[in-house]
Amino acid sequence: MKKINLLLLFLLLACTLSAQDGISIFIGRANRYAAVELSDYRKRLCLEYNISNRSLDDYYRRCGKDWGNVGIALEIARTSGKKMRDVCDYYNRYQRYGWNRILVEIGINPGSVYYTPFYDRVHHHSDCWYEYYNSYCERHDKFHHKKHKYKKPKKHHKRHYRHYDDDDDDD
Secondary structure, three states: OHHHHHHHHHHHHHHHHHHHHHHHHHHHHHHHHHHHOHHHHHHHHHHHHOOOHHHHHHHHHHOOOOHHHHHHHHHHHHHHOOOHHHHHHHHHHHHHHOHHHHHHHHOOOOOOOOHHHHHHHHHHHHHHHHHHHHHHHHHOHHHOOOOOOOOOOOOOOOOOOOOOOHHHHHO
16 A cells, blocks of 8 residues: 555656646746747737736736746636736745645646646647747847757868978989
8 A cells, every 4th residue: 555655646746847847848938038029928928818018017026027937827827717916926925835836726736627728738838939939049040049060170181391202212
């Protein structure tokens, strides 16, 4: 029985860690895109979550001045049905423990009806931020360091400064 409980605990922990990793990837990708195209990022959030620019500014301040956190908080509010100000309160109360703790406190945990839809949307939006960023970088080379194939420098042959002529052998 102890082995089964240990196995279940391990599986729960594995699910939680991979979920936390998905949130971290989302936040990183959202922040990367916001860093190069903030006006478009803001516009997309306002349209997707039907909020005003003024509200978005307030959420930005309340979520640690981090655009990725704002995106996650908006998705938590949408999924859970909670008001955004409540999600921001949870963030401020539990931020030192990470987003997983915030999700558990709100009720988005493995086994809840919210869990799978929330992570499906997080993965979808994460992929979108990644694509938007790459698209931006393709249009603006200064932010995109294209991968060039590394070419080995050509080996320089040793130069011989003393030349041998066939005529010298005859002497």
